[in-house]
Amino acid sequence: MDIEIPLLPVQKEFLQATEDFVAIVSGRSCGKTWVGVLDAMFEVLRGNNILYMCQNDGAWYKGGWVHLQKFLRDFKLMDHWSWNGTYKTGTLCGSKFYVGTYENVDGARGATECSTLYLDEFVLSKPEIMAALSPCLRGKDQYGNDVNPRIRAFSTPNMQSLWQVMLVEHEKYGIRLLHAKQSDNTFLTEKQKAVMNRYIFDDKLRRQEIDGEIILGEDATALINLREFPREAPYFSDESVYAGLDMAHKGQRDSHAFAAIKGNRLVAFHEFGICDPIDVAHWIKRFNEKYRIDSINLDLAWSDGVMEHIQYAYRCRQVSFAEKAPTEKDVKKFCNIRAFGYFHLADMHREGLCVDLESEFIDKEIVAEYKREITNTHFMLAKDGRLLIEPKEDIRARLGRSPDPADALMLAALNRATRIDPVMKSVEARSGVTQRELDEIMSEY
Numbered sequence: 001m002d003i004e005i006p007l008l009p010v011q012k013e014f015l016q017a018t019e020d021f022v023a024i025v026s027g028r029s030c031g032k033t034w035v036g037v038l039d040a041m042f043e044v045l046r047g048n049n050i051l052y053m054c055q056n057d058g059a060w061y062k063g064g065w066v067h068l069q070k071f072l073r074d075f076k077l078m079d080h081w082s083w084n085g086t087y088k089t090g091t092l093c094g095s096k097f098y099v100g101t102y103e104n105v106d107g108a109r110g111a112t113e114c115s116t117l118y119l120d121e122f123v124l125s126k127p128e129i130m131a132a133l134s135p136c137l138r139g140k141d142q143y144g145n146d147v148n149p150r151i152r153a154f155s156t157p158n159m160q161s162l163w164q165v166m167l168v169e170h171e172k173y174g175i176r177l178l179h180a181k182q183s184d185n186t187f188l189t190e191k192q193k194a195v196m197n198r199y200i201f202d203d204k205l206r207r208q209e210i211d212g213e214i215i216l217g218e219d220a221t222a223l224i225n226l227r228e229f230p231r232e233a234p235y236f237s238d239e240s241v242y243a244g245l246d247m248a249h250k251g252q253r254d255s256h257a258f259a260a261i262k263g264n265r266l267v268a269f270h271e272f273g274i275c276d277p278i279d280v281a282h283w284i285k286r287f288n289e290k291y292r293i294d295s296i297n298l299d300l301a302w303s304d305g306v307m308e309h310i311q312y313a314y315r316c317r318q319v320s321f322a323e324k325a326p327t328e329k330d331v332k333k334f335c336n337i338r339a340f341g342y343f344h345l346a347d348m349h350r351e352g353l354c355v356d357l358e359s360e361f362i363d364k365e366i367v368a369e370y371k372r373e374i375t376n377t378h379f380m381l382a383k384d385g386r387l388l389i390e391p392k393e394d395i396r397a398r399l400g401r402s403p404d405p406a407d408a409l410m411l412a413a414l415n416r417a418t419r420i421d422p423v424m425k426s427v428e429a430r431s432g433v434t435q436r437e438l439d440e441i442m443s444e445y
Contacts, residue, residue, distance in 0.1 A: 008187075010180040011035040014152070015042075019176040023122070023153040025167060026180035027212035028196060029188055032154035033120055037067040039152060040097065040118050048115035048141050049096040051133065055124050056103045060088075064099075064120060094142055105132050113139030119153035123161040127385035128333040157214045159204065165221060165381050167214045173383060182210045221378040223389075224346040226371065233264040233354035240294040241267065243287075243314075244411025245280070246404045247302040255401075256280055257366070257408035260291065261416065264352040267291055268361035269370065271405060277305030284310060287361055297411040319411060326414075335388040337414070342377060342389050342406075345413040353413075366405050373403040 007015070014024055014035050024032050040050050054060045068090075072078050083090045089111075090097035100108025102125040114136045119125065130151075137149030157164065170177040182193065200206045207213040243260040256275070260268035268287055272280060287293070293314050298307060300320040310316055321338035325331045334340040349355075355367050376398055380388045395403050 005038070006187075007035070008180065008185060010178050010184065013178055014154075015039055017176060017178075019174075020149065021151040021153070021174055022176045022178065023155075023167070023170070024178045024180065025123075025155060025157050025212055025214060026178075026184075027182035027210045028156055029182055029192075030180045030185050030212070031187075032156075033063045034067050036118055036120055036152060036154045037064050038071060040116070041068065041071050041092070043116050044092045044095045044097050047093075047095055047143055048147065049098065049111070049113050050116045050118060051098045051100060051108060051111045051114045051136050052118040052120065053100045053102065053105075053108065053122075053125070053129070053133070054120040056101045057088075059121070060099055060101070068097075100133075102126075102129065105129055108133060108136070111136050113141065113147060114149075115141060115147040116150040116152055119151070119155075121155045122153040123155045123158040123163040123167075125163075126333075127162050127166060127381055128387075130385040131332045157208050157212060159208060159215050159220065162381065162387075164214060166385070173381075179212060181212055221380070223342055223374060223377045223379060224349060225375055228346075228350050229356075229371065230264075230349065230352050230354045231356060233357065234352040236264040236352065238417060239263050240416070241291045242412045242414075242416045243268070243284070243293050243296040244408045244413070245284075245296060245298045245303065245306065246407040246411065247277075247280075247299060247306060248404070255404045257404040258284065258287075259405065259409040259412045260287065260293070260361075261353065261409070261412050262291060264354060266353070266355040266357055266362060266367070266409075267359055269355070269366045269405065269409070270361060270363055271366050271369075277309060280306050281309035285313070288314070290361075295415050297414050299407060299411060319414065333386060335382050335386045338410075339379070339387050339389045341410040341414050342374075343379075343387065344418060345410045346374070347418050348413055348416070351418055370405040370409060373399060373406040377403065377406065 008031055010024060010026065011031055014022060015038070026032060040052055043050050052064060054064060072081050077092065080093050081090060088099040090099070096111070098108065098111035098114065100111065109132065112135070117133055117137055119129075137147065139147055141147055157167065166173050166175070167177065182188070182196070197206070197210060200209060204215055208215055239262060241260055241262045243258065246257045248255045256272040258268060258270045258272070258280070259266070268291070270283065272283070284296075295315045295317070296310065297317055297319050300318040303318055307316060307318060319337060321336060323337045325334040325337055325340035330340050334343065355370065373395070377395055378390045380390055382388050392402065
């Protein structure tokens with residue numbers, strides 16, 4: 001079949017690319033989804049299964065689906081096409097056209113033996129989507145040949161997306177990056193372009209949406225910013241006391257840090273002066289007399305001395321920052337427990353964990369230092385798309401000191417859930433019984 005289709009330069013380059021991972025990043029109305037669906041249909045006609053991912057069902061039926069139906073009609077392929085709307089799976093000449101969404105990535109896991117993964121508006125997905133879906137690119141095609149896995153992605157850039165980091169360093173991640181501006185689309189009329197441009201007043205937004213520029217904001221890789229810290233501590237159903245201890249390097253005695261949280265409140269934040277492990281253990285004992293500690297996490301490095309004195313009095317665990325994240329789901333997202341812990345802590349602040357509180361165990365200057373530390377902590381993306389916190393040496397070089405208070409509070413946060421439990425909140429509101437009191441009552445039976 002001879003097919004003549006007018007193409008923009010970036011579209012032609014996309015269709016002819018042979019690299020494993022090719023991405024179009026361009027301004028709006030540059031025909032990204034159109035050429036992505038066209039490439040996907042050609043791949044299915046070659047006898048290969050494909051997996052096409054987009055933001056949600058609405059995005060698929062308003063975008064990719066419309067283009068696909070037009071291609072099928074224009075190329076007289078409708079008689080060879082069938083569609084299962086329940087499972088969002090199409091069949092064309094015996095090969096499968098699977099459709100999934102970023103809202104339900106797990107629903108696409110069963111689509112195996114796919115030759116190509118298509119990511120429509122991929123910057124709206126999370127980078128760890130690659131770890132979840134790359135196993136789909138395995139097996140054999142309908143002719144019994146091993147599939148040759150490819151990834152084809154296309155999107156307008158997004159300043160808030162974690163993908164921006166990977167796009168800036170695309171060569172490092174093995175991505176061939178294609179670029180186009182809205183002005184490159186010769187199929188748009190000047191009036192259409194003028195309407196789309198007229199109401200974009202922000203310069204950065206114009207560069208992003210119209211010119212397709214990949215803009216990495218100054219705080220794009222910062223873990224959290226000061227605007228996200230709550231000023232008051234809202235209700236949180238878990239009233240347990242979680243503590244964390246970070247000991248100084250090789251016996252240095254000027255930067256041991258202890259932190260503890262209860263509900264959505266910081267109840268202890270202390271940096272020790274010159275003292276030995278026994279002094280640290282005595283301070284923790286004094287804190288425990290007022291706030292019964294439910295668990296303490298200690299940084300494995302240099303904490304053996306304190307561990308010897310407290311391991312029988314409290315539920316303790318020594319944590320290596322290099323160990324894997326706690327759950328299988330977290331392992332797919334974070335490179336290690338340090339990355340999991342810091343992102344978990346940042347989310348807790350966004351959900352209401354307040355540090356600006358009064359307590360005899362809180363050193364005010366340490367709270368200010370902690371805010372400086374965590375807002376100057378940046379993340380990176382590993383080659384597999386998982387999240388990684390920058391080395392402590394980089395933070396130390398930027399701040400002029402080691403982020404010991406931040407490490408201590410991160411360790412304290414490891415065991416606490418992030419979000420408020422609405423069911424438990426409702427029970428406590430009706431009965432006046434707290435979670436801890438309920439646990440104590442139940443333990444008597």
